[in-house]
Amino acid sequence: AQKITQTQPGMFVQEKEAVTLDCTYDTSDPSYGLFWYKQPSSGEMIFLIYQGSYDQQNATEGRYSLNFQKARKSANLVISASQLGDSAMYFCAMREVGKGGATNKLIFGTGTLLAVQP
């Protein structure tokens, strides 16, 4: 069965420093996608970054980069130059391919609460 694991319930980081949020996954499907979402206290889910299993390079989006290590089945999110507004819950997710075709269902990890300190 497909599974996403986030082992860090909470993280602290100083403003302007970089932080890595861990995510490991388990799947027997050779084709999959990995996502990171940010959920501030307002509750909205904000898409941050996507990595496909066949992508040759690690995904980057501004201050966000995904450290994709396929052999280790890890997809850690790196946030560079942390800002106070980065304080939020962060979820790693994996796209699940259903029987009969792609349904694009996502399974989510339990999340990491990031607190950026001034």
Place this chain on the structure above:
Amino acid sequence: SQTIHQWPATLVQPVGSPLSLECTVEGTSNPNLYWYRQAAGRGLQLLFYSVGIGQISSEVPQNLSASRPQDRQFILSSKKLLLSDSGFYLCAGTGLAGASSYNEQFFGPGTRLTVL
């Protein structure tokens, strides 16, 4: 840009009352649509997904049902709410206008439901 709408934003309902949460999508055709529930301090659990009008797949047995009467409308319902139905309900879709790829799953703003 926000292309998924949900209402209401918050809802307080007594146990045993009915429920209807609506999600609408704009600017695209034939999206895949999803209902998730998030309990307080927890991750998201997929409840239902739909790949087209009238096509609903249920992920977990529960007190809720879903319907897709129109291409861009996805409704979450219950005939009689339970205390355990409290949570934050999020509608999401793929294949939406403004997405960087079909892989990107956009979320609506959510409905916070409290059952008393």
